[in-house]
Amino acid sequence: MIELKNVEKYFGAHHVLRDINLKVEKGEVVAIIGPSGSGKSTLLRCANYLEMPAEGFIALNGRTIDFRHVTKHDILYLTRNTAMVFQQYNLFKNKTALGNVEEGLVVVQKKDRSVARAEALRRLDAVGLTDRVNYYPRQLSGGQQQRVAIARALALNPAVILFDEPTSALDPEMVGEVLEVIRGVTESGITTLIVTHEMNFAREVADRVVFLDDGCIVEEGAPVSIFDNPRNSRTRQFLERVTGGGRSVLSPPAREDATVYERDRQPRAWLGEERSA
Amino acid sequence: MEGKLFDVGFMFRAAPEILSRLPITLSITFVSLFFSLIIGFITAIARLRKIPVLTQIFNLYILYVRGTPLLIQIYMAYYGLPLVLLAINREFGTDMNINSIAPIIFIYIAYSLNEGAYASETFRAAIESVDRGQAEAAHSIGMTPMQAMIRIIMPEALKVAVPNFGNNLLGLVKNTSLAFSISVLDIVAAAQVVGSRSFRFCEVYIVLSVIYWVACGLLTKVVQVVEKSLNAGERGIAA
Ligand SMILES: Nc1ncnc2c1ncn2[C@@H]1O[C@H](COP(=O)(O)OP(=O)(O)O)[C@@H](O)[C@H]1O
Ligand SMILES: [Mg+2]
DSSP states (O other): OEEEEEEEEEETTEEEEEEEEEEEOTTOEEEEEOOTTSSHHHHHHHHTTSSOOSEEEEEETTEEEETTSOOHHHHHHHHHHEEEEOTTOOOOTTSOHHHHHHHIIIIISOOOHHHHHHHHHHHHHHTTOGGGTTOOGGGSOHHHHHHHHHHHHHHTOOSEEEEESTTTTSOHHHHHHHHHHHHHHHHTTOEEEEEOSOHHHHHHHOSEEEEEETTEEEEEEOHHHHHHSOOSHHHHHHHHHHHTTSSOTTSOOSOOSGGGGHHHHSOOGGGTOOOOO | OOOOSSOHHHHHHHHHHHHTTHHHHHHHHHHHHHHHHHHHHHHHHHHHTTOTTHHHHHHHHHHHHHHSOHHHHHHIIIIIHHHHHHHHHHHHOOOOOGGGSOHHHHHHHHHHHHHHHHHHHHHHHHHHHSOHHHHHHHHHTTOOHHHIIIIIIHHHHHHHHHHHHHHHHHHHHHHGGGGGGGTOOSHHHHHHHHHHHHSOHHHHHHHHHHHHHHHHHHHHHHHHHHHHHHHHHHHSOOO
16 A cells, blocks of 8 residues: 655745645556646656655555655665656666666565576566567667566565556557556556556556646546546546547447557657657 | 997886886876775765765865866975874874875875876766666665665766776876976986986987886776776677
8 A cells, every 4th residue: 555645846946746645555556647747757756755755745555754754764665665667768778687677686685696586587577578688778679678677676576566657758569568568567466556648558457547737636536437527627628638539548448458559559649759760 | 439329229228227116106006096086986976966065175176186287286295294294293292203204105195186086077977977767767676875876877887987087097197207206216217317327318218208108008908908898798698
């Protein structure tokens, strides 16, 4: 269980998060959606203390931390019980795929090299990268790098996994493979917070959808109620904008296989993406 | 009988005497290199973390080193530090014997501080050049800031820094030629002794040139090897 209470965050004079209250139950999958600049990344980053909120509390598995008085131990407690998957993957450049996954097991969890290696190999196998374990990040495609990043996050057995737009930096043809892996993660029962622009995906895997606008949680609820019956006008406007008036997320995907993301693999003009040559 | 204007054979006869002082030159180089790396690393970290007071002091130190000639810094160490020690003696009743300090100690100090300032800039630029995402990833898997620095950021920063350290090192080797100014008996001092005995200054300075030139050439090779081994991982797929 992870809970944010009355979280306030400023960048200088810019009030980026306003009185955020969000409780996520064990095993729950929560999708965070909202316009660019609304504070979605900042919200996730506060949960593992990549950003320092000005005030508020975070509770994680029974321990409550006051953001106004954070100790080094608090920070390690947060970072060691949460894992982040970044938009830009952020794999360690000077380590192989295997090294990336092993690193936390050896350095942070102090596991034996051989135990760590076996665990890392198992995690890389689970994301379909058995034949790429000795590759360096720059030798891997974006989709492969992001799958390594997911393996790295999961290897540490975090209580909560945080995804920050995990497919936004990917070439369209790689989005599907990464979403498939994330779907597997959400089905494994691990508590998940995911910031995403993949509305179909959010609708499908999330137990709850949170709509964030201008630093405030404007509306939250089950995917059906948010996507099919948004009550707040800002939510409605946002959904209309992202679905561009064409085929919309308001009609649920018929089948549950990877082909439903075909549409999402197309360039998304509203994200400024262009068709790759 | 008129002597030869230029005596090639003399160069070969003079070389052993000059080379016998090479260990001094090398010790200045490597002792200063060692301490300059420590000084550079500590001051770079303090400045990157913007630790109050220390940052200002270190910035001032670096401005001083970069803004004044090395020869002046050597004299500052040689004439200034004894005054400091004497003041300590007076203040605390200690009995340090200033005269027993060998001149080379002042050279070690002056050169370590001089090189340290340049090393600090090199470290700082290299660490700043490492993508922020690397530090964030290290943080997010639960590393302490120290672990992140040593395991992730420094190895990547070093790749950027090594070529610059190579240049600094060449500069340091050549700068050792100023050590004779406070009567440290390095190869330059030896060459001057031989030169004033024989009045064959041109010959001995050619010998000196060759020694510095070979030393710098060898060090350049060493730096290239280090550079290669640091980058080795990235090229091929690890076996
Ligand atoms: N490090 C930072 N310094 C200053 N402003 C920032 C920083 N990070 C984000 N912001 C600002 O905070 C707001 C929220 O950013 P972010 O959380 O990245 O939004 P989102 O992920 O929803 O696009 C934006 O207006 C952004 O410009
Ligand atoms: Mg974002």
